Amino acid sequence: MAAGETLGVVGETGCGKSTLGKAILGVMPGNAQVRGKILLHGKDLLTLDDESFRQLRGKDIALIFQDPMTRLNPLLKIEDHFIEEIRAHEDVPRDEARARARVALESMGIPESRMRNFPHEFSGGMRQRIMIALALVMRPSVLIADEPTTSLDVIVEAQILEILADLRRAYKMALLLITHNLGIVAEVCDRVAVLYAGKVAETGSVRDIFAKPIHPYTQGLLKSVIHLETKELSSIDGSPPDLVDPPTGCRFHPRCQYAQEICTREVPALVEYREGQSAACHFGKDFV
C-alpha cells in the first residue's frame, strides 16, 4: 500500500479479513501462529519485540473497529481516552494533551462541551466519530478500519465514509478498509483484495475488479450483490468452507462451476493477468 492509498479487503464471514487486520496490528491471541512478513516503511513488524510493537501501535498504525464500544472504556470520560493515548506515546503535560484532544474532536464535530461526557452519552454515529478521532490523534501513517460502518444506518454510514475519505486525503494516510460491503468498496477504495477462505483470490484496481473480474469467486460475489439496479437474483452454490479442514487445491473448487480435476489437487498461484490485476485461478487466462 502506498501513502494516501485506500485498499479494500472484501470477503464473506470467516474469510480471514478481520484476522488480517489484527495480525498487522499485532493483536492476535497467544495461541496464534503468525508467519510471513509485515513491512512498514521497509521494517518487518514481526521481528519487533512486544515493547517496540506497543510503541508503534496507535502511533504509526491505528485501528478502528465495527463497534466503538470495543475501543471506548465506558468508565472513562471522552477526554481521558485521548489524554491516555497521547501520553502513552509522547511525554506531554495533560493540558497540552487535552488541547490536542479538543482539536481532534472538534474536527469530527464533537463540541468541547461534550469532552467530559462518557461514551454512553453519545449516539452511535458520534461514538464512531470519537473513535476515529482517537485513532487519528497520533497521525498514524496506516489506518486499519475493520467494518467501520457496519453497525450504522445508511445515512450515517455515508457521512462516516466521507469523513474517512477527507482524512485520508488530508493526512496522506494509507487506509486498509475491511468490509463485506462491495458498494462501500466501489465508492471509496482505490484497490481491492478479494479474500476467500484465508487466501487472496484476486486483487487489482477497483475499476478493473468491478468491470472485468477474473476469478470465478469474484465474478459470483459481484453478481450476488443486491443493489437498486438488480433485475435478477444470483448466488454462489454451497457455503464458505470450514477452515479447520479447508478444501484441497483451490479452496473455492467445491463451489466453482468451472472446477476441473487440477483445481482439487493444486493450489493456484496468484498470477498477474492484466497490469495490476492478479488472480489465483488455474484458468485465469480463460476469463481475461
Next chain:
Amino acid sequence: MIAESVRPSEGASSLLAVEELVVHYPVKMPFLQSLLIRDKPVVHAVDGVSFALRPGEILGLVGESGCGKTTVGRAVLRLADPTSGHIRFEGTDITNLREKELRPLRTKIQIIFQDPHASLNPAMSIGRAIGHPLEIHGISDDPEEIRQAVLTIMREVGLTPEELLYDQFPGDLSGGQKQRAVIARAMILRPRLLVADEPVAMLDMSIRARVLELMLDLKARHNLTYLFITHDLATAKFVCDRIAIMYLGRIVEIGPAKEIYADPKHPYTRALLAAIPVPDPTKRGPKVLPRGEVPDAIRPPAGCRFHPRCRSVLPSCGWEGRDFVEFLEERWLDERTAQAEANLGPIDAWNYEGLAARREAPENVAGIPETIRRILESGPPAFAAAVSSIGFEEREIVVRFRRPDDLRPKLVEGRSVECLLY
C-alpha cells in the same frame, strides 16, 4: 388518517389492517426517580401508523434502526402491546385479544427473525425444532405423522438431504441452512401471513439471493402474504410490491414500490436512496446527505420529525426552541466564532421548551437581538424565517418560533406522502 389506510368497510377485504397504531415503551429509570417525575418519559417507538395488507402481496416496511419497523411487526403478532390504535386480521380486531384467544391466530401469523442462530434452540435437533409448532398447537401428537410433515417441509425449503439433516443440531448447519430451518418451522403451520424481520441481513451476500428466492417461491406456491421488514432498500425494491418508508415512528411515504423507487417524493426517502453505496466505481460522486443523525425517540422533533435534517425544509415544518440551541452548539464548534459571539454563550446557559429558546439576559443586552438575527441568517433560510420573535421577557432573552402547520398524509402521484411540500 393516512390516505392509504383502510376504513372499517375496507378492512374486511384486507388480510391485515393496522389503524393509527401507537406503541410507546416506558423509559427504564430507578424506582425512586420514577416516583418524583410526573410526566414519565416514553419512547415513541410507533406513533400513529396505518396501512393495509392485501392477500398475496408483499409490503416492505423500510427504515433505519429505531424507526419503529420492528415494533410494528411485533405488534402485529401481539409480541408488543399497542398503546392505542387497532390491528385487524381477517376482519377481526385482535388488538385486545387475550393470550388464550390469540392462540389459534398464531398458527396463521408467523414471524421470521433476523438471526437464525438465536432463533433455534442449540440443544434441539433440526427435525424436532421444525415439528415443534405442530405439538405446541395441538395439531398432531402422532410422532410419525409429525416426522413425515417435517420431512416434507424440509424438502420444500431445500434442507436436503432431509433424512440426514433431521437429526442434526443447529451448530452443524451453515447460516443459510439455519435460516431455511427457521422458515420451515414458520411454514409448517401453513400460515397466511409471514412477518419477516430482516430475514437475510445476517447472511453472507453469496447466499442471500437463495433465501430470498425461496421466500418468493413459497409465497407464490402457498399464496402467502408478507410483511417484509428491512433497512435495505435494495432488497426491498427487488422483493416488495409496495413499500412503506418509516422515520421515527411514522410512515412518511407509502405506495407501490415501482413508483416510489422511480420517483421518491418525501425528502427522507430521497436521502435514504441517495445514501446507498452503489457497487459501481464509475458512478462515484459527492452525495447530498441530511445533516446529523436520527434524534432520540423519547422527545421526537415537533411537526415533521425529519425537519431538523431535511434539505427541503420550510418555515412551517416544526422548528422549535431546541433547534435553535442545537444550532448554536454546532456553530460554536468553531472556536473563533464561539469567541466572537461570547456575549451569547456559553451553550449551557440556554434552555428550551416547546417553541421557545431562552437564557438569562446578561448585564449588557445591547446588540443581542441583532447578533441572534445575524446568526439565524447563516442557517437554512427556512430556519430564520420560522422565528416569530426575538425579545426580552422578565430579564430573559427569548427566541420564539411560529407554530408548525398541520401535517397530514396526502395522495401524491399514486402514493401517500406526509410532507408539507405537497
